[in-house]
Structures are given as C-alpha cells and as structure tokens.
Amino acid sequence: MDSGMLEDIGCEEADMRRDHRSARLAVATAGVAAMLALAGCTVSSTPSPSSSEGSSTLATGLQAPWSIVVLDDGGALISQRGDGKVLEVTASGQLRTAGTVPGVVSGGEAGLNGLAVREIDGIRWLYAYHATEEDNRVVRMPLSGEPGSLSLDTGQVEDVVTGIPRAANHDGGRIAFGPDGMLYIGTGDAGQRERARDRAYLGGKILRVTPDGEPAPGNPFGTAVYSIGHRNVQGLAWDDSGALWASEFGQDTWDELNRIEAGGDYGWPDHEGKAGAADAIDPIAVWKPADASPSGIAMVDGTLFIAALRGERVWAFDPSHPETEPWRARFTEEYGRVRDVAAGPGGRLWLLTNNTDGRGQPREGDDRLVQPAFVEG
Numbered sequence: 001m002d003s004g005m006l007e008d009i010g011c012e013e014a015d016m017r018r019d020h021r022s023a024r025l026a027v028a029t030a031g032v033a034a035m036l037a038l039a040g041c042t043v044s045s046t047p048s049p050s051s052s053e054g055s056s057t058l059a060t061g062l063q064a065p066w067s068i069v070v071l072d073d074g075g076a077l078i079s080q081r082g083d084g085k086v087l088e089v090t091a092s093g094q095l096r097t098a099g100t101v102p103g104v105v106s107g108g109e110a111g112l113n114g115l116a117v118r119e120i121d122g123i124r125w126l127y128a129y130h131a132t133e134e135d136n137r138v139v140r141m142p143l144s145g146e147p148g149s150l151s152l153d154t155g156q157v158e159d160v161v162t163g164i165p166r167a168a169n170h171d172g173g174r175i176a177f178g179p180d181g182m183l184y185i186g187t188g189d190a191g192q193r194e195r196a197r198d199r200a201y202l203g204g205k206i207l208r209v210t211p212d213g214e215p216a217p218g219n220p221f222g223t224a225v226y227s228i229g230h231r232n233v234q235g236l237a238w239d240d241s242g243a244l245w246a247s248e249f250g251q252d253t254w255d256e257l258n259r260i261e262a263g264g265d266y267g268w269p270d271h272e273g274k275a276g277a278a279d280a281i282d283p284i285a286v287w288k289p290a291d292a293s294p295s296g297i298a299m300v301d302g303t304l305f306i307a308a309l310r311g312e313r314v315w316a317f318d319p320s321h322p323e324t325e326p327w328r329a330r331f332t333e334e335y336g337r338v339r340d341v342a343a344g345p346g347g348r349l350w351l352l353t354n355n356t357d358g359r360g361q362p363r364e365g366d367d368r369l370v371q372p373a374f375v376e377g
C-alpha cells in the first residue's frame with residue numbers, strides 16, 4: 001500500500017483494504033509453501049523444533065530486546081534495553097550472555113539500544129548506544145573470543161559520543177556504520193522539540209562521526225551533526241545505490257521514512273509528514289502510527305524492510321523506485337510488535353519481536369528472534 005493511498009482515504013477504509021490485502025497474502029504464502037513442498041524443497045534453512053510453515057525461531061525468552069547485529073559466521077548479537085545485556089545467538093542456535101554494558105541506566109524508552117560491530121586495526125569493537133543518569137551516549141569496547149564464547153571486555157570501555165540528550169521518551173538509539181566507514185547515530189528530541197532544528201543540540205538529529213567519535217570529514221556544519229529536524233530516529237540503512245534511509249516516529253499523525261541528505265532539514269517540530277514546506281525535506285513515505293510506529297530498518301536482497309511496533313508487521317518496498325513502487329505489508333499480526341529487522345545469512349530476513357517491554361502482549365517464547373517464511377520482497 002503506498003503512502004498516498006493512506007493519505008487520501010479514511011482510516012476505516014484503509015483498514016478494510018489492509019485486511020483484504022492480508023487475506024490475499026496469506027493465500028499466496030500458503031500456495032508458495034505447498035509448491036515448495038511438492039518440489040521437495042526444504043522450506044526452512046535452519047530447521048528447529050519450533051519451525052513451522054517455513055519460519056524458524058532462532059532465539060526465545062529475550063527481555064525487551066532492541067537491536068540485532070548479524071555476525072560474519074552466521075551468529076548474532078542482541079541488545080536488551082532494560083538490563084543492558086548483550087546476548088550471543090550462535091549459528092547453531094545457542095543463546096548465551098556475552099556481557100553487560102557497564103553503566104546502563106534504563107527507564108522509559110532509554111536503556112541499552114543500538115549495537116554495531118567494527119574491526120579496526122585487528123581489534124573487534126562492539127559499539128553500543130545507551131543511557132546513563134545524565135545522557136545518552138555511544139561507547140565501544142573490545143569484543144573478544146570465538147563464536148560460542150564471545151565476551152565484552154568491559155574493563156576497556158571508551159566513550160565515542162557523549163552528551164546526547166536523554167529523557168523518558170524520544171531517545172533515538174540506532175547506530176550503524178555506513179558504506180563510507182563512518183558511524184551514523186540516530187537520536188531523539190528528548191522532549192525538547194523546539195530544539196530539533198537547532199544545529200547546536202544533539203537531539204533530533206542524525207550524527208556522523210569517525211569510528212573514534214570525531215566529527216566525520218566533510219560533515220555539513222563542521223560538527224558531528226549530519227541532518228536535523230527529526231523527532232525520534234529509530235532505524236538507519238543504506239540501499240544498493242548508497243543512499244541512507246531513516247525511519248522516525250511521528251507525533252500522532254504521521255510516521256516517516258526519510259531519504260537522508262547531508263545537511264538536510266526534515267522539518268520537526270514545525271512540520272510532520274508530507275508538508276510540502278519550502279524549508280524542509282518531505283518524507284518519502286508516511287504511515288498512520290497505528291499502522292507502523294517504525295523502528296529498525298534493513299536492506300535484504302534489494303528490498304528495504306521496516307519493522308513496525310504498533311503496526312505489528314514489517315513494511316517492504318523497492319527503494320530504487322520509491323515514488324512508484326507499492327508498499328507491501330508482511331507478517332501482519334503474526335509476531336506482534338516488531339522492533340528490529342536484519343539481513344540474516346543467505347539473504348534471509350530476520351526480525352526481532354518486542355512484546356515483553358510492557359507495551360505488547362507476550363506470546364509463548366517471547367521475545368523472539370525469528371527467521372520468517374521466505375517472501376519475495
């Protein structure tokens with residue numbers, strides 16, 4: 001469903017169309033599964049006792065998980081927002097604790113949020129975005145050990161960026177290394193909405209820094225700030241052309257997906273959604289918060305996937321034709337709230353549920369890391 005459709009019709013009609021679409025998707029999915037079964041194909045690439053209809057549950061019992069990092073060997077790291085733990089999921093499906101990020105002070109949407117991993121000069125660093133008593137910050141520490149025994153070296157924590165505003169809500173928290181080797185950080189306005197367009201305030205921004213936290217060369221204002229006028233950035237991903245996309249929670253009218261330009265002003269708090277204003281860049285897509293509340297985003301085999309919390313689905317589209325490609329809803333209400341998505345091994349989508357942080361309704365095994373049934377984009 002394209003965003004224009006949602007803008008032009010009432011919510012009830014949008015719901016009706018969505019239900020119709022879901023029904024067609026379910027039929028299509030069942031058809032594909034039957035076809036694969038007839039052809040003798042293995043529908044799931046990692047069979048497990050909890051595997052069903054081509055989906056595999058890779059980890060269960062997670063507590064308020066927030067971010068997935070897929071590792072080169074097919075394992076993954078997961079952050080837990082409330083207790084600051086970093087969990088390792090091995091390629092063979094073991095779940096264990098790699099360590100606890102020191103100094104995490106959680107509360108509301110703040111706590112341990114985004115993770116990223118980068119090897120620099122022979123040291124493998126875990127980067128983490130987390131809250132302290134007085135700020136949100138990005139730190140890094142060595143990640144040592146072999147798959148199955150990964151360990152955070154919590155005695156060697158280094159600050160990367162400090163002084164990002166912290167509040168009960170609007171804490172941002174996504175971090176990712178771009179194709180240029182720089183670290184990008186999505187922040188929230190931390191309740192000071194009037195400062196989201198203020199270049200001197202680190203809230204309501206996308207930041208771009210070197211791996212050790214200096215303003216990246218070529219940044220538009222000579223500081224760490226890369227783009228301004230965001231409300232609460234939740235997801236960062238690059239498409240195959242190298243363009244940066246970012247998801248953002250709206251106030252109560254429009255959630256946004258933006259294509260980010262260096263120095264761009266995305267309008268908050270003066271504009272929300274597609275305002276057509278001369279002094280701000282419009283989002284490429286908007287959704288009603290009930291249909292989305294978008295968090296993590298990821299490119300998987302040419303498709304951009306967007307995790308949706310309130311929308312309890314994953315949105316998908318082809319970012320090479322953003323104006324004409326239809327938006328497709330995947331897995332609606334199958335897994336509950338979805339916090340993050342990632343490209344798993346073999347070009348498969350992985351998703352992280354978010355039903356245990358007090359806002360969802362936990363199901364058996366929640367929260368979970370899941371490899372859903374394969375879908376074409």
Ligand SMILES: [Ca+2]
Pocket residue numbers: 229256266267268271272273281283
């Ligand atoms: Ca905007």
